Amino acid sequence: SIAYVNGSFVPLSDAKVSVLDRGFLFADGIYEVSAVLDGKLVDNASHLARLERSVGEIKLKLPETVGRITEIQKELIARNKLANGLVYLQVTRGADTGRDFPFPKGDVKSSLVMFTSEKDIVNAVSAKTGINVITVPDIRWERRDIKSVALLAQVLAKQAAAEAGAGEAWMLEDGFVTEGGSSTAFIVTQDDVIVTRQNSNAILPGCTRKAVMALAEERQLRVEERAFTVAEALAAKEAFITSASSFVQPVVAIDGKQVGGGKPGPMATRLREIYVEFAKATGV
Numbered sequence: 001s002i003a004y005v006n007g008s009f010v011p012l013s014d015a016k017v018s019v020l021d022r023g024f025l026f027a028d029g030i031y032e033v034s035a036v037l038d039g040k041l042v043d044n045a046s047h048l049a050r051l052e053r054s055v056g057e058i059k060l061k062l063p064e065t066v067g068r069i070t071e072i073q074k075e076l077i078a079r080n081k082l083a084n085g086l087v088y089l090q091v092t093r094g095a096d097t098g099r100d101f102p103f104p105k106g107d108v109k110s111s112l113v114m115f116t117s118e119k120d121i122v123n124a125v126s127a128k129t130g131i132n133v134i135t136v137p138d139i140r141w142e143r144r145d146i147k148s149v150a151l152l153a154q155v156l157a158k159q160a161a162a163e164a165g166a167g168e169a170w171m172l173e174d175g176f177v178t179e180g181g182s183s184t185a186f187i188v189t190q191d192d193v194i195v196t197r198q199n200s201n202a203i204l205p206g207c208t209r210k211a212v213m214a215l216a217e218e219r220q221l222r223v224e225e226r227a228f229t230v231a232e233a234l235a236a237k238e239a240f241i242t243s244a245s246s247f248v249q250p251v252v253a254i255d256g257k258q259v260g261g262g263k264p265g266p267m268a269t270r271l272r273e274i275y276v277e278f279a280k281a282t283g284v
């Protein structure tokens with residue numbers, strides 16, 4: 001497939017950045033992942049708004065305008081004839097002349113790379129069966145609202161999940177679920193309230209989270225933003241996760257204990273349908 005690297009479209013296997021790139025040396029960079037459905041970007045304005053916020057929080061300047069970034073994303077989709085999948089985008093503080101912690105002093109341009117991958121999110125088997133999650137301690141830094149490429153804690157969490165045959169790891173802090181390794185965590189209470197943790201520095205403000213909450217509220221469903229425990233999730237009617245790369249996926253077990261009778265529940269199923277409809281109707 002074709003990748004984009006700092007102004008050029010090149011085969012992914014030839015796409016390279018310097019060993020001095022600060023993304024490589026310090027994880028000094030930000031990323032975004034947008035879904036592609038029927039060749040169109042899903043909720044992309046929301047992802048690029050979060051990108052602008054993330055880069056602002058680490059004082060990193062985008063090398064292109066958001067308008068130009070959108071054009072590059074679209075050109076990459078076209079060049080790869082991508083119908084369904086993901087566009088990955090990463091911007092780092094570029095390559096300085098050596099390995100110095102403070103920002104480059106000279107006029108070093110931020111590095112921008114993008115590539116795509118195929119994924120049939122709508123027809124994923126795991127959306128029908130539901131997924132198992134395991135819980136792990138949340139060992140990340142204190143600015144999880146920034147979509148930083150420093151993902152070692154999530155690499156370890158998701159590896160532990162993979163080894164346990166689970167589809168996601170839910171991270172725990174002070175007895176409460178923060179979020180999934182690469183997703184937002186939700187439960188549905190016995191009286192049908194959709195619960196997800198409030199946005200703060202403790203979690204990434206999910207774009208899918210935001211869209212699903214708005215779509216639910218439009219349909220007069222009750223949504224509550226607050227932290228919840230694993231015990232509460234196990235006693236809940238349903239649990240599910242959201243992310244750009246999976247939309248809405250039911251959670252049917254936590255640490256080997258069934259949730260919602262071990263089957264995808266009606267609320268997660270309905271929210272998934274509503275989100276897919278939204279994604280199809282609003283793609284650009």
Ligand code: PLP
Nearest residue numbers: 182183184204206207208243244
């Ligand atoms: N939380 C974390 C830690 C993530 O990495 C992600 C996505 O990668 C999400 C939540 C979900 O965010 P979004 O819905 O914007 O994909």
